[in-house]
Each structure stands twice: as C-alpha cells, then as structure tokens.
Amino acid sequence: MSKIPQKQSKSAASVVTSAAAASLTDTDVRTGMQPAALRQAVKDHLRYSIGRLPAMASAHDYYFALALAVRDRMLQRWLSTTQTYFDLSRKVVCYLSAEFLMGPHLGNNLVNLGLEQAARKALAELGGDLDTIMACEEEPGLGNGGLGRLAACYLDSLATLQCPAIGYGIRYEFGIFDQEIQDGWQAEVTDKWLRHGNPWEIVKPEIAYYINLGGHTEHYRDETGNDRVRWVPQRVVKGTAYDTPIQGYDVNTCNTLRLWSAEAVESFDFQAFNTGDYYQAVEDKMISETVTKVLYPNDEPEIGKQLRLSQQYFFVSCSLQDMLHLLDLAGVPVENFAQRFAVQLNDTHPSIGVAELMRLLVDERGLDWDAAWAITMQTFGYTNHTLLPEALETWPLPMFAELLPRHLEIIYAINQRFLAEVRARFPNDEARVARMSLIGEEGDKRIRMAHLATVGSHAINGVAALHSDLLKASVLKDFYEMWPERFINKTNGVTPRRFLALANPGLRGLLNDTLGEQWLEDPGQLRQLEAEAGNAAFRSKWRAVKEANKQRLADYIRTHAKVELDPNWLFDILVKRIHEYKRQHLSVLHIVTLYRRLKENPELTIPPRAFIFGGKAAPGYFMAKRIIKLINAVAETVNADPAVNTRMKVAFVPNFNVQNAHLIYPAADLSEQISTAGREASGTGNMKFMLNGALTIGTLDGANVEIREEVGTENFFLFGLTAREVERIKREGYRPGDYVAGNTELRTVLELISSGYFSRGDSEVFRPVIDNLTQSDPFLVLADYAAYITCQEQVNTAWQDKENWTRMSILNTARSGKFSSDRAIGEYCDEIWNVHPATVKL
Secondary structure, three states, X not given: OXXXXXXXXXXXXXXXXXXXXXXXXXXHXXXXXXXXXXXHHHHHHHHHHHOOOHHHOOHHHHHHHHHHHHHHHHHHHHHHHHHHHHHHOOOEEEEEOOOOOOOOHHHHHHHHHOOHHHHHHHHHHOOOOHHHHHOOOOOOOOOOOHHHHHHHHHHHHHHHOOXXXXXXXXXXXXXXXXXXXXXXXXXXXXXXXXXXXXXXXXXXXXXXXXXXXXXXXXXXXXXXXXXXXXXXXXXXXXXXXXXXXXXXXXXXXXXXXXXXXXXXXXXXOHHHHHOOOHHHHHHHHHHHHHHHOEOOOOOOOHHHHHHHHHHHHHHHHHHHHHHHHHHHHOOOOHHHHHHHEEEEEEOOOOXXXXXXXXXXXXXXXXXXXXXXXXXXXXXXXXXXXXXXXXXXXXXXXXXXXXXXXXXXXXXXXXXXXXXXXXXXXXOOOHHHHHHHOOEEOOOOOEEEHHHHHHHOOOEEEXXXXXXXXXXXXXXXXXXXXXXXXXXXXXXXXXXHHHHHHHOOHHHHHHHHHHHOOHHHOXXXXXXXXXXXXXXXXXXXXXXXXXXXXXXXXXXXXXXXXXXXXXXXXXXXEEEOOOOHHHOHHHHHHHHHHHHHHHHHOOOOOOOOEEEEEEOOOOOOOHHXXXXXXXXXXXXXXXXXXXXXXXXXXXXXXXXOOHHHHHHHHHHOOEEEEOOOOOOOOOOOHHHHHHHOOOEEEEOOOOXXXXXXXXXXXXXXXXOOOOHHHHXXXXXXXXXXXXXXXXXXXXXXXXXXXXXXXXXXXXXXXXXXXXXXXXHOOOOOHHHHHHHHHHHHHHHHHHHOOHHHHHHHHHHHHHOOHHHEHHHHHHHHHHHHHOOXXXXXXX
C-alpha cells in the first residue's frame, strides 16, 4: 500500500498554522466545507479517531480519516432529514432488497456534497493524493449484480429527489466472493470486506428485534373469546441495526440504508462455561450469526436453502418490526400503517413480507383478518425482475413448514380466500385455479413466492416496457387477466452521478464546459449535445476524452489481466453476470470466427479490436464456469499468436465490481447486449455504457428496445430473433443441429473448439459447452449466430469512419437522459407509492 510521505513538511502549503487552526471552531471542523476545515478534520480524526501520528499514518489511515470527516458533514444533514420527516409526518418509502451493491462510498459522497475539490486540495496540503486515498476503500460486499446495483441507484435518486426513504437489507459479513482466475478457471476467494472496518456505518445496538425460527404454533382463545395463535419458536435470533447515511446530490436530504446483522439473544452461556463446556458456551452465538454471515450461500444442499430462507425472513421481519416501532414513536395508530409507509419488494426475496405483516398485524397487534389484509395490500408493491419460470423463487413446503410454521398457516389462509375469489371470477376453470395457487401442487409441493408477492401487492411492475408486456403475457398472465389495473411498467434507470460524474471525470468536465452543471440533476439537458454532434472541434475533444479513458482501462488490464491492449483499437466490451441467457459464448463464437478468418487469410483487413469480458459465475453454475474457462482459453491462444495478435486480443477482467466498472464503462466503444430476446428483464449495464457514449450491439431484449428507440435505429447495431420469433421457434421444435448443418463457418468454429485447439489438446474440457449448443441450445445461440456475425461486420465498417462513429457516440450520451434513475424514482413516487418530496433545511 502506498503511503502518505512519512515526514510531514512544515511549509505553509502542507501544515495548518497554529493561527489558522485557532480560527477554526469545532463546528467548522465538523461541518465546514472549505479545504482548511476539511484538512483540520482529517488531522483530528487521524489523532482522535484512529490514534495515528501523521508521520506513521498509511494511505489507508488517511482514507479512514477522510471518510470520517466526510461522514461528519453528512450526519448534520442526516439528523436534519430525520427530524424533517418526523415533523412533517411524511409518508416514507421502505425499499426492501436482499442486495444493495453500493460501490465505494467516498467518491460518491464527495460528488454529492460538492466536496471533491476541497478534499483534493486538503489532502494535497497534507502531502497526499485523493485518487490514491480513494483506491484504499474496500467495496461493500452487499450485492452481486444488477438487482443490487439498481437498489443502490434508487437510494441515490430517492435522496437526490428529496423523497423520504429507508433502504432495508442485510449486513453480510462476507460478500458473495472475490473472483480470481487460475489457469483460466474461476476461483472463489472469501470477500472479507469488513476486515478493516467500515467508516460509513453507525451501529445502533438499541435498535434490535427478535426473530423466531422453527418450533410450532398454538391456537387458543383470548380473554375476549377471539381465536388467536401464538408461535412457540425453536430458536430466536436478534437483529441489530447498522445505519449508513445516503446523501443526495446538491441537496440537504440524507436518507438511511439500514442493514440488519444477526446476533445471539444471549451470546455467552456462563453456566455452560462454568461446567467446562466451552464450546456450548458460545454455540448459540455461532449458530445465530450464521444467518447474516455470507451473501447468497450455496443453495444446492438442503442446509443452504434453509439458510437462504432464514436470511430473507430475518431481514424482512426486522424491517417490518422497525416500521411498526417508528409508527409507535410517532403516536400513529397501526390502522394508518399504509398511509405512513410504502413498502417495495425488490424481486421475490423479500416477498415473505406479505405473510409477515399479516402475522404482525393479526397475532401481535390484534387486528381482524380483513382489516389486516386491507393494510397489507395497500402497503406493498412488487417489482418482478425475471421472465425465466425456473428463476421464480419457490420453497419446498416441508422445509418452509419446519422453519416458518406460522407463516405457512397464514399463506394457506390467504390462498383459501384468494382461490375462492378466482373461482368466483372464473367459474369451472380449475386449471386456472391450480396455476394461480400460492402452493404449487405438481410434484413436491412448493410455496410460490412470486404468487404471494403478486396477490399481496396493490401494484406489480416490470422493469422495461418489453419485460412488462411479456410479464402480462407469460409468467403472470393469469394474474394480469384478473387484476389488469395492478400491472404497470417502470423502466429501470442508473444514476449519472456515479456512472458519469464520478466514473468519467474527463467527460464530466467536457459536459460542464458545454452545458453547465445542471445536467447532473436534469439528465434531459443532455439532449443539448445533439447540436454539438456536427461540430468537428467538439468531436475532437470527445475522442480525446474517450482515448484517455481507454488508456486508463488498458493500464488496469495490463496490471490485473496481464494483457497489453492498444487504446487506439476498438474496445468491444461485455461485462455482466455470466449466464447462458446473457450469451457470452455467442461473443466467443464471433472471436473464434474472426480468428479463423485471419489465420486462413493473413491479408484480410479488419479494424484492430480488443474483446474485453468481465463477470462472475455462481459457484454452483457448471455451464457458466465453463464459459469463463472458454473465454480465457481463447484469450490465451489468440494473444500468443503473432499471426493475429496485432489485430485482435482478448482480455478477461477478474472480479468485475463497481470499482473497476468505473474504468470499464467510460472506455467502451462497443457495448455488447446480446441476450436472447425475451429473457433479460431490463439490464442496467446497457444504460451505463450508453451514458458514457458507447454504441450498442444487441437484440430486441429488455431495455435495449427503449435504448434503440431513444438513440435512433441508425445509431444502434441490431441483430437477432425477436421475443415473439424465439417463442415461435421453440414452440415449433427448435433443432440447433439444422443451423450447424446449414452454416459451414459455424460448423468449423464448433469443431475447432471441440478439437482441443484452444485447450492444449484437451478435447473434453469444452465438450459440455459444445454438446449443450448442438443438442439443446436453450437460448438459441446458434440460431442468432449468422445474424450476429453479419452485424459485427457492420460494426467494422462503421468504426472505420471515425468522425461518424464519434457523432453516433455523442448522440448516445445526448439521448440517454430517459435512463436516469431519477426519472424511474419519480414515476414510482407518483404512480405507485404516492410519496412526495420534503425539503430539508439545516
């Protein structure tokens, strides 16, 4: 780790003089926004919070001190925000998500507070460098991919739009994993993101709730003769709150991300210790803490499934109990719960909340069933994120009954009433009743969590126009036919603060010089760039920014992937979770096709291209891990072959995360969005690339459809089957072998991979991938191959006209305003949550 110079200069430029220090009051040091106040705050935190002398402090020590100094300035706003919401009795959005992929906090908070330059100057005067300090931050291991990153963008936008909001999730002690590449294979390494502490969170031990697990229920009559149920648990876990302030951009609003950590109710058994049973003395602590130990435990074994369900129930119950507590603090009757809280279920992970709120209202607060159900329905909204039926979460009924016996009773009661309603609406249609039931009866009985979320919510939304339409026509078709008024679309968005202002400072500067700074709060103003697309001088500046970003990424890849890339080449980038439907292997087939063409015809002229991949495969996902190995095997062969490596190279960036995404998105010339049409709900990576001026090659899938509409068909490289054509082909009986037989080049490419050419003669390692493609090809890779290759040739042609490519790049950024998370959150507030902004004054 690089260090701040150990000898602190005594020059006026690097030391706050005693006179200057004396002029700073405590308030200035805690809240002042000028470099002098920030500089003194860093020095104070080094001494009083960290216990370091400046001469002995490392770069990480300075990071921690600066983070605490920035947090001080946020806490003033945080407390005022909380007081404002309380005083105004505002309705609050409660965003329930199993993931919050926040990314590093320091840079984002400096942007939102307008403190970047002050921090840079303050650290320079202390002999440090802000970029070096920011690189010390450990990325929070609280999310995996698009779902968690969307939640983080939405928290940023809720604060920026001054909307009362709390994000609720899990404080995972360990993230999903850090990815290393060893001999081309993914290796999973423990993500110890908390090992150095977390300066942004504030533990609230007084905010804790008890969570029951297992046991049985007892039915009885209360003193008034009403039938009641008590849950007698097998064990109880305590959930403690850890709060992180979420600062909005250029406003005083600072909302809260509240994460729950599991603890034992009694962490040490003194009696067991006294009798010599040392292991028993701490056993309950170890078992309880397992609940929030790791993000997405492997759910292949039964114990993994139980832990995953325990995690979901744990954080949902803590969160709903917290809302009831806040209601009590405000002196508001429980009957007004839905008027004070709008609870959004981010996918099915928190959908047990429907049953849990019913339990809390009926069993704990004594409401009758109908009143409790009305409150529940008015409270919840459900965001669906998948069209893959196999990805809709279900739980085996016996396991669910063992872990959550009271909730199973409640779900049966909800289902009984709901199916009576279905039968009344659609008489003599028992097939429909079976399809819509909350309990899947085919094979082993399972609880259908998406059905529970749909039945218990007043609004159900997809996350792109196409996705919402397909949702109504496929996986939730029966529910749409019953309640069409509940279904609505909310196309996803991303925050321009992190993914342009912070990630792409060169482009931010150019935009500020051209448009002023208001585009960061109103991305619609980016449309004014259209007038600059025809300006040769502006295009030259645009290219200079892009080239600097490509050099920055090339330097990173040289260090972390050991591949040398030329920033003058076309940077063709595909980064996202590794999954068959996202079709990273289709891109590999294109690379091998190009490789073969160059080997067979050395005189072939093509624009030099760097193919850059990144993404993690789930530890238990066999095929995804083979695809990573295939990418790296092809990279090894291509990069070492002097016959082609002056015109093409392949790099896999290990451990794709928010930090290296800051380098990747701004450097892209071509954004690969090539999933099978009708399979991607939305995508947000496609929006981040567009925002940074990359051109898209993609199918009509997810938000690609709307991106193409916004940017214009002439500025988008479209290929492939439509969602309707995909379904027709599968319905008629898809035969991938026909595509192999009918395309000599495709057949040769598959044979080359099968032969062991890219695997040091091992013809077995990629056999599962090839067999999957040629025998079943569930995501129609081979059906789209020819169109994809042709479209890539169009990319080559377009790239050779640098001026026109730059013009298209500018138009992509200019027309990306729709895909701001500010727009998405504004729509949620107006059309689903009925939540209004509250201006916070310091």
